[in-house]
Amino acid sequence: MTPARRATIEFLLDNLVWLMLIVVLIVFSLTVPRFFQFGIFANIIEQSTFVGVMAIGLAIVIISGNLDLSVESTAALAAMVTGLLFATQGIGLGIALEPAWLILPVSLAIAMLVGAAVGMANGFFVVRLGMSAFIVTLASFIWVRGLVVAISGGRSAQSLPAAIRVVGTADILGLPLLAWISVGCFVLFSFIMAKTPFGRYVTLVGGNLEATYRAGINSNRILFVSFVLAGLLAGVAGWLLAIRTSGATANLGVGMLFNAFAAVVIGGVSLKGGIGKLPGVYAGVLLLYSIHTAINLMGLPAHYTQMILGALVLAAVLLDTLKLRLREKLL
Amino acid sequence: MFAGAVLAGAMLASSAFAQDKGTIYYMVPTLLDEFQTESVNAIESFLAQVGYETVTLNADNKTDLQQSQMNDTILLDPAAIVIAPVDFNALAPAIEQAREAGIPVMVFDRQVTSTKVDFTSVAGTVEIGHVAAAEIQRLLEEKNGSVSGKVLQVLGDPGDPYTLDIQKGFEERMADHPEVEIISLPAMQWEASNAGSIVADQLLANPDIDLIFVHAAHLAVAAVASLEAAGKQPGDVLLVSSNGAPVGLDLIRQGWEQVEVEQPLYAQAAAIAMFADKVVNGEEIKPGTYNVLGLESEITIEEWGPNLKIPGAAITAENVDEPRFWGNLTPPSDPIKPVE
Numbered sequence: 001m002t003p004a005r006r007a008t009i010e011f012l013l014d015n016l017v018w019l020m021l022i023v024v025l026i027v028f029s030l031t032v033p034r035f036f037q038f039g040i041f042a043n044i045i046e047q048s049t050f051v052g053v054m055a056i057g058l059a060i061v062i063i064s065g066n067l068d069l070s071v072e073s074t075a076a077l078a079a080m081v082t083g084l085l086f087a088t089q090g091i092g093l094g095i096a097l098e099p100a101w102l103i104l105p106v107s108l109a110i111a112m113l114v115g116a117a118v119g120m121a122n123g124f125f126v127v128r129l130g131m132s133a134f135i136v137t138l139a140s141f142i143w144v145r146g147l148v149v150a151i152s153g154g155r156s157a158q159s160l161p162a163a164i165r166v167v168g169t170a171d172i173l174g175l176p177l178l179a180w181i182s183v184g185c186f187v188l189f190s191f192i193m194a195k196t197p198f199g200r201y202v203t204l205v206g207g208n209l210e211a212t213y214r215a216g217i218n219s220n221r222i223l224f225v226s227f228v229l230a231g232l233l234a235g236v237a238g239w240l241l242a243i244r245t246s247g248a249t250a251n252l253g254v255g256m257l258f259n260a261f262a263a264v265v266i267g268g269v270s271l272k273g274g275i276g277k278l279p280g281v282y283a284g285v286l287l288l289y290s291i292h293t294a295i296n297l298m299g300l301p302a303h304y305t306q307m308i309l310g311a312l313v314l315a316a317v318l319l320d321t322l323k324l325r326l327r328e329k330l331l
Numbered sequence: 332m333f334a335g336a337v338l339a340g341a342m343l344a345s346s347a348f349a350q351d352k353g354t355i356y357y358m359v360p361t362l363l364d365e366f367q368t369e370s371v372n373a374i375e376s377f378l379a380q381v382g383y384e385t386v387t388l389n390a391d392n393k394t395d396l397q398q399s400q401m402n403d404t405i406l407l408d409p410a411a412i413v414i415a416p417v418d419f420n421a422l423a424p425a426i427e428q429a430r431e432a433g434i435p436v437m438v439f440d441r442q443v444t445s446t447k448v449d450f451t452s453v454a455g456t457v458e459i460g461h462v463a464a465a466e467i468q469r470l471l472e473e474k475n476g477s478v479s480g481k482v483l484q485v486l487g488d489p490g491d492p493y494t495l496d497i498q499k500g501f502e503e504r505m506a507d508h509p510e511v512e513i514i515s516l517p518a519m520q521w522e523a524s525n526a527g528s529i530v531a532d533q534l535l536a537n538p539d540i541d542l543i544f545v546h547a548a549h550l551a552v553a554a555v556a557s558l559e560a561a562g563k564q565p566g567d568v569l570l571v572s573s574n575g576a577p578v579g580l581d582l583i584r585q586g587w588e589q590v591e592v593e594q595p596l597y598a599q600a601a602a603i604a605m606f607a608d609k610v611v612n613g614e615e616i617k618p619g620t621y622n623v624l625g626l627e628s629e630i631t632i633e634e635w636g637p638n639l640k641i642p643g644a645a646i647t648a649e650n651v652d653e654p655r656f657w658g659n660l661t662p663p664s665d666p667i668k669p670v671e
Contacts, residue, residue: 034536043535047528089581154368158552158578169560176560245523245553247578251363254520296532299514306489306519 001330009330016323017267017283020316024287028294035297038174045179048289050075050244050253052182052282053237055260055267056189057119057230059281062264063193064226065206065273066126066133070140071234072257073148074118076248078111078238080148083157083248085110086164090247092157100163107164108239115235116228118144123227127220141257149250158247168243178240185236190278202226207274263288266316287316352382353410355607358400360417360441361392364521365549365576366596367415369657370440373597374413377604380667383410392491394418401425404434410611411435411449413603419492420445435610437603440594441493448636449610452602454594454643456493459573460500466590466645467542468504470569471511479510480541483533485526485554487546489517494546497573501544514540518550527553534561534568542569548579548591548658555587575646580658583651591646596657598624598641601667606639608669621670624663625655 001009012019029036054071061068086107088094097103118140125136170177193199204212205219212219242248267284269276291312357374359367375385388404390397394417404412405428412429414436416422423446426436435449442453468478484501487494498515505511514533518526526545533540534557545551551572558568565586572579575593582588602623609616616637618630628641646656654661 037535039535040532043528043531047531050524090578149362154362155365156549156552156576156578158581165559168556241524244556245527246556246559247552249363249523249549249552251521252523254363254522255525292528293532296516296529297536299516 010327013323013327014277015280015283016319017280017287017316020319021283021287021290024290028290032294032297035294040293040297042171042175042179044286044289044293045182046176047292048285049178049182050237050241051256051259051263051288052285053185053240054234054256055263055281055285056185056278057233058260059264059267059269059276059278060189060193060202060226061133061230062269062271063206063273063276064202064223065209066223066226067137067271068119068122068133068227068230069137069257070118070122070144071230071237071260072253072255073141073144074115074231074234075238075241075256076148076250076253077118077144078114078235079242079248079252080152080157080238080250081114082107082111082239082242083160084151087157087160087247089159090157091152091155092159092247096161100161103161103163104167108236111235111239111242112232113235115231115233115238117231118234119228119231120224122231123224126227127224152248152250154250156247156249160243160246164243165246167240168246178244181240185233186278186282190282193278198222198225203274203276205273259285259288262313262317266313266320268320284316288313351384352608352611353384354407355383355385355411355413355611356404356407356409357385357387357439358397358404358412358414358416359387359389360397360415362389363392364547365578366574366594366657369596369660370415370600373600373657373662374439374603376662377601377667378607381604381607381669383604383607390417392417394421397422398425401429405429405432408432409434411437411607413437413439414443415439415441416443419443435613437607437610439603440599442638444633444635446635450603450606450616451633451636451638452599452606452641453639454599454641456496457500457503458640459592459594459643460497460502461504462592462643462645463497463544463571463573463590464501464504466592467501467544467571468508470542470571470589474541474569477510478508481512481514481537481539483530483537483540483543484513484515485529485543485545485550486515486517487521487550488519491521494521497546518545521547521550523549523553525553526550527557530554530557531560534558534563540568542571544571546572547574548572548576548582551582551588552578555582558587575644575656575658577658577660580646580651580656583646583648586648589647591651591658593644593646593656593658595624595626595641595643597655597663598626598628601663602628602639602641604667605670606637624665 085095125131126133201222205222263284267281371387378385388400397417429436438448438451471478471480516529570588571590573592575591579591618632630639
């Protein structure tokens with residue numbers, strides 16, 4: 001095989017998920033009535049924001065060789081705290097700040113702190129005490145959702161002030177601001193993962209913990225920070241979710257963990273750690289939400305929606321597996 | 332929170348006078364829903380007023396968990412069990428098991444018709460669909476001059492019989508109006524942002540949607556957020572919701588929502604307390620009309636047992652502030668009295 005041919009095949013395989021996304025978008029555009037319009041594509045990017053931001057943190061933890069099942073509940077907690085403090089209806093305390101725009105950085109900082117605190121707790125138990133990440137974060141998934149129910153009493157907080165709602169309603173160049181935020185998060189963290197020592201260490205630690213330890217890399221610190229980052233990003237996702245729905249309910253975000261995991265896997269991140277790139281994860285998120293949107297537009301009978309979604313996710317993962325085999329065979 | 336405090340206060344006050352008639356277990360399907368959360372406060376308070384202590388068990392929307400809770404509760408030999416089943420039919424064997432053990436079972440809010448129970452207090456989920464259909468027909472006629480147009484129906488989770496019953500009732504009554512196109516989509520797991528996404532997508536695919544009907548008030552909030560994001564103003568797209576939660580009433584006051592079909596939560600809970608003595612003592616419950624918190628309600632003797640149906644109400648801008656609606660969180664101040 002010539003080097004040029006090899007490079008082409010490698011490029012195609014590395015970006016297979018993007019090709020899949022393009023193919024899916026073309027198929028939906030041709031077959032689903034009223035799918036092919038700018039607004040629908042903008043909706044797909046906007047709706048993928050919450051799972052997308054959540055999936056960045058999840059992917060970082062998985063690439064580092066661990067697992068975080070708590071991101072969905074952490075996002076829900078951050079959303080509920082945002083709603084509880086700043087919403088004006090329901091159980092919202094309606095805290096107002098002067099000047100009004102201060103609510104944006106203050107609420108974001110609080111949501112990030114909430115998320116980071118859960119991430120630190122996870123990191124402490126997994127890294128410092130050596131407990132299984134699966135068990136620790138499963139426990140967090142449960143207790144954090146329980147905390148959401150406890151602090152809300154099962155009630156909802158609604159109607160966030162206009163100063164914060166602007167994030168959910170404004171658009172720039174026709175694209176919702178929420179969409180720009182998710183794109184921005186992916187660009188930023190893709191850069192961090194690809195171009196900074198931290199990003200490279202995360203991949204190295206996930207690939208071979210022993211070797212990085214021997215190379216003098218503080219692997220425990222890298223693992224701990226990856227959990228904190230996952231929590232922090234889940235907090236941001238929850239903050240965005242609260243803004244999008246103008247408040248929070250006790251079941252907000254339920255089911256998003258499945259979507260985040262599916263996106264990460266479809267995006268080419270190995271559950272064994274050490275392999276994966278964030279642009280692929282973003283393509284995975286967009287692919288999932290293209291499917292969601294197509295199902296919404298097709299008006300399929302309610303009972304079949306989950307079946308179709310599951311089958312399409314399976315098909316996407318199957319293609320990814322075929323890609324790995326093809327790579328082994330050809331390269 | 333205020334209502335909860337008032338109810339808790341009432342409960343404490345009434346407990347002082349309450350006779351010790353035993354413990355009744357209340358099997359609540361979930362606490363991730365304002366209706367169910369408030370039902371816990373109401374049932375515990377009202378049963379305390381007629382002399383019973385209440386223990387509430389949350390099934391977290393899991394049928395298997397509710398079945399195990401039933402099995403455990405039967406061993407504790409309570410005075411009675413009140414159940415709002417996660418699944419209307421799957422709990423039938425557990426209900427039969429309890430009754431065989433001599434424990435009477437009362438059904439709250441979610442009708443079980445596949446087995447015999449000792450008392451049922453419901454607004455009727457199919458009937459909520461009927462009330463919604465009547466209101467939607469009125470709204471479409473006012474808007475378009477005839478009952479015609481396009482309706483987006485946002486269901487709850489498609490695995491929940493509650494939402495399917497509302498859909499059934501709604502579509503039954505809309506079948507007479509073929510000029511109304513109904514697009515039905517589920518908000519998986521009753522999750523608000525799923526409802527928001529459906530509305531956002533459908534506003535683009537079907538910009539001529541006249542009315543959105545969501546099966547719970549918390550989904551209406553997300554629907555409004557999507558309408559706002561699409562640059563709509565209150566009233567541009569009509570909105571109808573069901574269950575009567577506080578957030579739905581707030582949306583009516585803001586002008587975004589036109590009708591909220593209420594489930595009369597306080598009356599449904601009060602009826603449980605009113606008939607608790609008769610059920611626990613195995614006395615006959617006679618058919619007829621009963622006044623439950625001012626609502627004329629009818630008991631019929633059905634194959635599955637005495638069935639009290641309390642009429643749901645349509646809440647509009649005209650009557651939204653009336654304290655009788657549970658969404659205003661003003662629990663009834665008059666003490667509950669057992670039916671003689």
